[in-house]
Amino acid sequence: MISIKQINEKDIDLCYELDSNTISLWSKKQWANEFKKEGTKIFGIITRNLVIGICVFQVVLDEGQINYFVVSKRFRKKGFGSYLMSNLIKKCEKLNLNKLLLEVSQSNVIAERFYSRFDFSTVGIRKNYYKDGSHALLKEKKLTTK
Ligand SMILES: CC(C)(COP(=O)(O)OP(=O)(O)OC[C@H]1O[C@@H](n2cnc3c(N)ncnc32)[C@H](O)[C@@H]1OP(=O)(O)O)[C@@H](O)C(=O)NCCC(=O)NCCS
Numbered sequence: 001m002i003s004i005k006q007i008n009e010k011d012i013d014l015c016y017e018l019d020s021n022t023i024s025l026w027s028k029k030q031w032a033n034e035f036k037k038e039g040t041k042i043f044g045i046i047t048r049n050l051v052i053g054i055c056v057f058q059v060v061l062d063e064g065q066i067n068y069f070v071v072s073k074r075f076r077k078k079g080f081g082s083y084l085m086s087n088l089i090k091k092c093e094k095l096n097l098n099k100l101l102l103e104v105s106q107s108n109v110i111a112e113r114f115y116s117r118f119d120f121s122t123v124g125i126r127k128n129y130y131k132d133g134s135h136a137l138l139k140e141k142k143l144t145t146k
Helices: 009-020 028-036 080-094 109-117
Strands: 002-006 040-047 050-060 063-071 099-105 121-126 136-142
Touching: 002 080, 009 028, 009 040, 009 050, 009 063, 028 040, 040 080, 050 080, 063 080, 080 099, 080 109, 099 109, 109 136
Parallel strands: 063 099
Antiparallel strands: 002 040, 040 050, 050 063, 099 136, 121 136
8 A cells, every 4th residue: 555644753764764775865853954944844755654754845935845855765756746746736736835846966867757648847957056067957836727
């Protein structure tokens, strides 16, 4: 069975551990800050009692932002990322948000392909944005409000 649950700050270790085993984006302190950010919710995709993917989602006015999106390595390419994204898009539509935004490295071909599948299009570029010198693509998906 698969489910999606909101993760609370008491489960910060789960987030930090999954991050450390995947893209190592944030320190524990940075994770703690994410939990405190206004309009931010952290969702986990759960199967067999394991949190196998995490999404950090923030609402700013009428827009949703994905600030973090990862599936655990050994659970990739099995549709879990798509499940989490579809669920997030539905949440956004219920909230009457106009668009969903994110940033992804131009060198992250897999993520680019993943987001294209959900009709995200590139609306901007931040040159040499990441530590490795790669550019950040700003992606946007227009939402149909309900
Ligand atoms: C991007 C990511 C979240 C996708 O999660 P996932 O659970 O593996 O994705 P899904 O199984 O739902 O795949 C959906 C589609 O994404 C694309 N995709 C996913 N993995 C891919 C791969 N290894 N190669 C090519 N395309 C891939 C395909 O179009 C796939 O559809 P298909 O299975 O019909 O070919 C996952 O690869 C990940 O965590 N990557 C590292 C973190 C990251 O890059 N996050 C985004 C940073 S902004």
